[in-house]
Amino acid sequence: MDRFFARFLQRLRTDFQLSIISLMGLFGVLGISPYAVYRLLEGNYLVGISDLVIVLSTVAAVIFAWVTGNTTKAGLYVCCVFTCLATLIAINLGVNGLFWIYPLILFNFFMVSPGKASIATLLVLAGLIGHSLWQPGTVFESYYQMGSFLVTSLMACILTLIFAYRTQLQREQLQVLAIQDGLTGARNRRAMDTDLKIAASRKRRHGKPQALLVMDLDHFKQINDRFGHPAGDQVLIDFVRLIKRSSRQEDLLYRFGGEEFLLLLQDTELSGLQSAAAQLHQQVRSGLLGPGGPVTVSMGGAVLQSCEPWTSWLQRADRCLYQAKSTGRDRIIIDTQESQPQAHVDPQSTPLVASTDT
Numbered sequence: 001m002d003r004f005f006a007r008f009l010q011r012l013r014t015d016f017q018l019s020i021i022s023l024m025g026l027f028g029v030l031g032i033s034p035y036a037v038y039r040l041l042e043g044n045y046l047v048g049i050s051d052l053v054i055v056l057s058t059v060a061a062v063i064f065a066w067v068t069g070n071t072t073k074a075g076l077y078v079c080c081v082f083t084c085l086a087t088l089i090a091i092n093l094g095v096n097g098l099f100w101i102y103p104l105i106l107f108n109f110f111m112v113s114p115g116k117a118s119i120a121t122l123l124v125l126a127g128l129i130g131h132s133l134w135q136p137g138t139v140f141e142s143y144y145q146m147g148s149f150l151v152t153s154l155m156a157c158i159l160t161l162i163f164a165y166r167t168q169l170q171r172e173q174l175q176v177l178a179i180q181d182g183l184t185g186a187r188n189r190r191a192m193d194t195d196l197k198i199a200a201s202r203k204r205r206h207g208k209p210q211a212l213l214v215m216d217l218d219h220f221k222q223i224n225d226r227f228g229h230p231a232g233d234q235v236l237i238d239f240v241r242l243i244k245r246s247s248r249q250e251d252l253l254y255r256f257g258g259e260e261f262l263l264l265l266q267d268t269e270l271s272g273l274q275s276a277a278a279q280l281h282q283q284v285r286s287g288l289l290g291p292g293g294p295v296t297v298s299m300g301g302a303v304l305q306s307c308e309p310w311t312s313w314l315q316r317a318d319r320c321l322y323q324a325k326s327t328g329r330d331r332i333i334i335d336t337q338e339s340q341p342q343a344h345v346d347p348q349s350t351p352l353v354a355s356t357d358t
């Protein structure tokens with residue numbers, strides 16, 4: 001029970017959209033249910049049933065979001081239902097129903113993207129104004145009241161739109177910062193762990209070959225010691241730029257230590273890894289120039305075995321890198337064990353090493 005509750009809280013904490021939908025669901029049920037009952041008792045069945053549909057739709061959307069994790073669809077659904085029914089209620093109730101349009105405007109900006117929420121608001125306003133022009137006196141008591149409502153609701157919409165755009169932009173920036181290395185722009189250690197786990201699961205589920213290359217700049221400390229930290233930083237930046245330029249667009253580059261990098265090559269077999277490594281190694285040799293001359297790199301690579309945990313895959317590549325370093329640097333060593341379906345992999349086994357002295 002405790003674990004269930006802890007997971008429940010964890011999901012609420014980490015999934016912003018889910019927590020908003022749940023909160024709105026709670027407000028919807030507590031805030032609108034009494035009105036549904038009141039309207040039904042009063043005999044206003046159109047409004048009563050509309051309120052009831054709103055409450056039931058909210059509950060359904062919250063359950064859908066929790067079960068499937070698809071908060072986008074759930075949000076879009078409640079946005080459509082609320083927008084249509086709130087307009088219908090406002091047309092039926094007149095001024096008393098208009099009060100609900102303001103929270104609806106805010107609500108939609110929480111549920112869907114700022115663009116969609118603006119469209120929903122404009123549709124509500126068009127519906128209400130159109131209806132009151134068609135049948136004067138039904139929604140608004142006077143043109144003055146209609147004008148005031150139009151201006152204030154548009155102001156609420158524009159201000160919320162600005163706020164929503166700012167928040168969305170900041171959230172996107174934070175998401176990038178959370179997975180990016182500040183100096184080089186490569187992905188960071190946290191992203192690497194997540195992506196390697198996903199790569200291992202892609203291999204297990206779909207049999208897609210996965211390869212990785214661990215790279216470590218040679219004698220990097222000397223650059224720092226002789227030319228200073230900023231010069232070392234520049235070499236790291238240049239290295240990342242060069243690797244990104246020379247690898248495929250779908251390959252993902254991570255910085256996971258001071259001068260240690262990892263390239264994840266998805267859908268890549270051993271032969272692909274070998275040729276990519278040889279090409280990148282050559283590019284670094286000819287294209288990476290530090291303040292004291294050319295900078296070289298040592299590389300270790302491995303292809304993911306069937307059913308192998310990602311940690312052991314990384315360890316095998318790391319062992320190859322260690323061998324490349326200890327046998328003289330500026331070289332590539334790739335574990336040539338081919339992936340064998342259902343083969344049991346002993347993480348302690350010594351890799352079959354193919355040294356590609358370039």
Ligand SMILES: Nc1nc2c(ncn2[C@@H]2O[C@H](COP(=O)(O)OP(=O)(O)OP(=O)(O)O)[C@@H](O)[C@H]2O)c(=O)[nH]1
Nearest residue numbers: 216217218219220221222224229230232233258259
């Ligand atoms: N400029 C700079 N240096 C860094 C950064 N992070 C780590 N370092 C330095 O990287 C150096 C790594 O040194 P070592 O681990 O001895 O590696 P190395 O000198 O390249 O030697 P080998 O790897 O054995 O060839 C250390 O001097 C760290 O201070 C960074 O962000 N910027």
